[in-house]
Amino acid sequence: MKWLKRNFTGIGIVKLVIYAFFILFLIIPLLSVFLVSFTNEPINLFGSLISMETLQHTVSQFTHATVDNFKSVFSNGTYFSALLNSLRLSFLVSIIVLIVCVPIAYGIARTKMPFKKTISALCTIPLIVPTFISAYAFIIMFGRAGWVTYLYNSLGGEGFLIDPYSFTGIVLVQVFFFFPYALWPMVATFKVSDVSLEEASRNMGSKSWLTFVTVTFPLAIPGMLSTALVIFAVSFSDFGTPIILAPTDLNLLVVEAYREIAGFFNWGGAAILTVIMIAVAGFVFWLQNHFFKGKDYGALSGKPKQVKMNDNKLLSGSLSVFAGFVVLVPLLAMLTVFMQSIATTWGVDPLPAGYTLNHYKDIFTNSLGNIQNSIILALGALVLSIIIATFVSYFVVRQNSTGLDFMTTVPLIVPGIAFGIALIQTFNTAPLQLTGTAAILIIAYSIRRLPYMVRSTVGTMKSIKGDIEEAAVNLGASTLTAAVTVIGPLMLPGIAAGSILVFITVIKETSITILMAPAEWAPMSLAIFQNILRAEYYSAAAMSIVLVVLVLVLQAIANRFSRKEL
């Protein structure tokens, strides 16, 4: 009773709704897939609630449950080595990405770096390109017949400049194409930091870099770790890159899981691997929480300070050069993709055999509807994730809802195909028949991409001091109103960063789309995928270019819009 009373406030209801949402659309579906690892057959949980027959069927399934799958997975040594390989890859990628991102993020958020706008725009591009396209682009550049290899060899080099079919190759592709996942949230963290602290440090004799290392950087650490978790998970669960680039002796856990499920329809095995992956994510998550418990510094205080841009020419110049170098690789890859999109064919030679615009013509005659669908679906998912993420980060930071925090991190690590199957299995029949609707697609997108938003907003939220919110509540606002009118707007940098990530990744999402998109809602990513399917790499490339242009245009519009409003 008391509990009810305490939680039946506006914000309490919101919390309940969010929990219900996640339990319904994430936990139960995943649970049902997990159960499959015992029964080896699809299970209809909700159906069992309304139909005796289904219930009996389900019960009989459970009576035949075995733990064979577990035995076979745990007795198979390859999975253990796959796990170790995956961990090695993800840690390495996370660390390199953090190192690469810190200077660029600082440059964008806090300096008057030359070409800032251009660099910012270029930094979103790597996200837009589907991983297999970027992996192929990498081959076209660095492969045996790649143009970079060609240049390198004609300059007297031997063999590869970089071997794309190697651990290094995978690391490089992931670093260069995943770094924006960390970059944008980090930019947000730097944007909300309190400048007077840096001034204090400078005043005590620190040079600007020392100030950065000892004050700016440590203050950004909570936000940064929050995003490192994203990189870790994205790298850990990416299979697009390794499936194309992994040398045969490098087995990775996701790839194994993907093979189990996609190649052999072995849901049981895949479910177990997924559980292992979630456990790993849980461990990393715990690690992060454990080491940084109580270190939410709250730099943005109730004594407002103005953010001042660092205009040290040397610093901003070199940051600009560094950022330029980092975006150069994805940029060249994009250029390669672009060349591919206007090529008739592109074989052994360093340049395409001929040029054509037919691929683009095809797109504009056949796929305009897909583009429209993509935008609508992505906007839907975006709005849903903004709302959920704002509240989730509020609960996580202010009310210490670690459970919610973890729950919104899990989708990062669950392979898309597993999550899609889980959703179909759960929502394919009455009482909750949602498959085939745009609604479930939007929900699935939101849940799957929400972590990017949550990580980013949690980071920003942590830098907002509690006294500001207390003041709002003290002035009579309910916690809900305070969250919406004070905390929300202050989190804008974080929300903006998250929005870029969510919007783009939803637009390029394939694994769930293939499984769940109804024909009338087929988005762009599905069209690209189909082109890949029919080996139409040139059209796929053209589509990717269209996607990139589309996102850049939308981003420019959003920028202009938001600058006017805020």
Next chain:
Amino acid sequence: GEESSGGEGGKEGGKPITLYSPETPELSKELAAKYEELYGTKVNVNYAGTNVLVNKMMAEKGNPQADVWYGGGGILPFEAAVDKDIITSYIPESAKDWEVVENGIKVKHQDGYYVGAEMFVLGFAYNTELVSEEEAPKTWEDLLDPKWKGKIQFPNPAASGTATLMVLSYMMQHGEEVGWEYFQKLKDQANSIPDSGSGPTKGAAMGEAHIAVGFDFMAYEHQANGETVDFIVPEKTPILVNPVTLVKDGPNPEGGKKFMDFMLGKDAQQILADWYHIPINPEVESKTPLSLDKIKEHAVDLDIDWVNENYDRIRDEWKTKIQ
């Protein structure tokens, strides 16, 4: 559910048919359009990879959404689907009198769970700028020639059905011990072993590989796009039909059956031929240099039951035995 409403199908209009097809989307679309043109019934096409579609059908078991399923890179996924209890038996009139196995090729399921619509040949794609026709390997053993070291790609048997087929057929012919020895050597020849069945052929087209293992139509499709690839049918090699089948408890079974009839008819077979597939209907001429007649002496005898029994084991052993 919406089963109660809707007509019997077959007449003008009628209840739409849902087709699940992992084959080239444009091809499937053409098939659907042709059917609609002929019978006036709308055919909704759902494309995705074979794996995705099978998983989808498994997940949808409580309330299946598809009526017909066409294609899957050969019969193996269909054999598996029989066990998964997601397809049901139906053989069109025109295929009633076919033997189950003709010329060593299994063309339909013994209990009628699927029927072949076209032929796939496993062979070698090669980049014509890098390799001349004479040089190109003619037998599976030729692949071990040292001159191909680091120049071959083949799909990964741990992931791709096409590749597992290659492994199994070799083992059936030469025994397992010789087989493992062979594949260890083949693996050492390869510069990449992608997961996807079509990956190696793509690699050959890009010049990443000189020789690639894959199905005939993959190479011919690239060739038609202007890429410098061609295809060799090895001396003895697995040849498979690519089937079409009726989904169990689909929303429109009558429509599904009619569509299967259509698939074996001349109109559909012509479309397949136009997409460089080898039609199963001998009356329709192939667009590629290959035809049923020309390839049947290359076919190895495939004991599909043996394949079904040993599939999982061999795949697991591949993961541990081949380093």
Next chain:
Amino acid sequence: MGSVVVEKLTKDFSGVTVLQNINLDIKEGEFFALLGPSGCGKTTTMRCIAGFEKPTSGVIRIGEKVINGLTPNQRNCGMVFQSYALFPHMNVFDNVAYSLNVKRLKGSNVLKKMATYTRMLNSRLVKYPKDIEKKVRDILEYVELTEHAKKLTSALSGGQQQRVALARALVMEPEVLLMDEPLSNLDQKLRHTMRNTIRKIQQDLKITTIFVTHDQEEAMSMADRVAVMNEGEILQIGTPTDLYSNPRTPFIADFVGTSNIIPGEMLDPEDGLSVIQIGNQVVKSVSTADKKAVQVIIRPENINVLKEESKEYDNSFEGEILFATYLGSIVRYDIKVGDYTLTADTTYESGKNILKAGTSVKLGVSPERVLLI
């Protein structure tokens, strides 16, 4: 209605007791000051009343209602935060108008609600209604910020920010107003104006007010009653004059205005006056104590610094100036008397010289000005 009662309030922070058995009984409409050294628990007490800290134990009531279980926004306590806690994304006007907007959200119709919400998110989109506009303008005028109304709070000076915090709390006309050093960053002139403004609003609206200040002059001049705290405990509660004249302990005497505190020993009374032995001198006092070892307390302004002996004073000592501090209207001398150093304040008269260190002086103190504790 608006009385505030705190009973046996205790508060721990991870095991460390910060407040111990705090009891307050603040009457409706009273102006109540909390006085105490830095870190003694004043802010924590306020935060418990406002609902931002959960008391470890104890009961808090506003009017008749126990409010322990209420959320901060249900308590109707305005608060001026020691850290200001301004909304950095809003301009001065929006900051001040916040509570009025919130009020408007209650019970009004949906359209109005929507409009108010929008205004709270971006005040350029929806205009303020006349009544809010007027109220905010008025209070901004009071705190002399009218010309800064449209500035972001980050473009304000420290004192201006503090005034925004003050205006924001005053405008909501709460039942109970909590102010945590609301004037600490203002210059003396402005402080005086603000004190009058606060006093006026408080009396007009009969808001029960609790006020933390580090400045006993402020506490003395504004408060109806003052509570002196130290180390998480309340030492004495009383009217300003009461505290000044009858401090219960030397600590209080010293804290409420500077004091000379000297340990002494009671001798037998003489002529109805107590006589106390300090070192080799004696001091006479009108007050009495019922123990032998006493603390003698003399305020600096009650020590008269004379050039020559004067019969006027019953207590008279010889001393030597150690140090002189010029404090504007007064000059403070540290004077060596026997083994002790006494502090004495004299009115500064311009033109007259300040006494140099080393000067010998006579000190006179009347027995009425000598307190015994």
Next chain:
Amino acid sequence: MGSVVVEKLTKDFSGVTVLQNINLDIKEGEFFALLGPSGCGKTTTMRCIAGFEKPTSGVIRIGEKVINGLTPNQRNCGMVFQSYALFPHMNVFDNVAYSLNVKRLKGSNVLKKMATYTRMLNSRLVKYPKDIEKKVRDILEYVELTEHAKKLTSALSGGQQQRVALARALVMEPEVLLMDEPLSNLDQKLRHTMRNTIRKIQQDLKITTIFVTHDQEEAMSMADRVAVMNEGEILQIGTPTDLYSNPRTPFIADFVGTSNIIPGEMLDPEDGLSVIQIGNQVVKSVSTADKKAVQVIIRPENINVLKEESKEYDNSFEGEILFATYLGSIVRYDIKVGDYTLTADTTYESGKNILKAGTSVKLGVSPERVLLI
């Protein structure tokens, strides 16, 4: 070496002039106070000197060196920020030790450097060397924070935070020390101790110090010289007594201690004293002015409130008590005299009654206490 010279300093914020033609000439080792109403530009002046704001025009020199082009860390100016600016990720000890760590980074060998870096990032990994440890301990003792050394700054009370900020600036022993209201959140007792501490350190090390305070008593008692600012301009610079006795404008007179300022008209002098007509009364003064319309300035403590007429005073008026404010050691009366309201301060004597509103009184002012501007 450590003198600070500011010449024609001007500062605009997006077109609005906040500082106008500021000229300061602060001698080496001088203790200099900036006094002025809230928002007048004190903090901005400091920030220009410390290098956080770029002057729109003007030259700033420390010693002989023009420092306009130097970055803040090259200026060796310690600063106590009005907003404290404590590092929230460090505990009290690490905050205070920061500048000492930074110093250690210069010129020492690589190993030591590495160790220092590590310590700055996480002080649990590398111990502090004895000398830093000792210095920090000492300064923490001065500011009475020894027992809080290991706390994160967010777990401190407002006053404790301010003391950390103070300690952090003092420990670095800079050439020039800038302090922006460093004592505003401290209680009077602690303020006194801190004033002495600051003064002592400043004199020991001969640090040129610029000090902003809202409290003229503080400015008067601590500073060698005081500059009074208003609206971005400097009005007068002088020693405390100078400012108090000879304010150049009524604004300054009023700002440096409370004043009664009354416009009057000069009549012919009498007995060597100026005679000024105010309303229908006359006032005599020892000071003179060479214009007719003058401002008469009388400090509240120089108005003696008497029960009966006294011959002692050359100036004597009749008045009626309007209002009495109790300020601890003094009682302040607002008294109606003719058309004017005067403020008068009297020493409070416990036991004696405070005069009630409505009481008729006589006021006496000696001509030496009447200032003309």
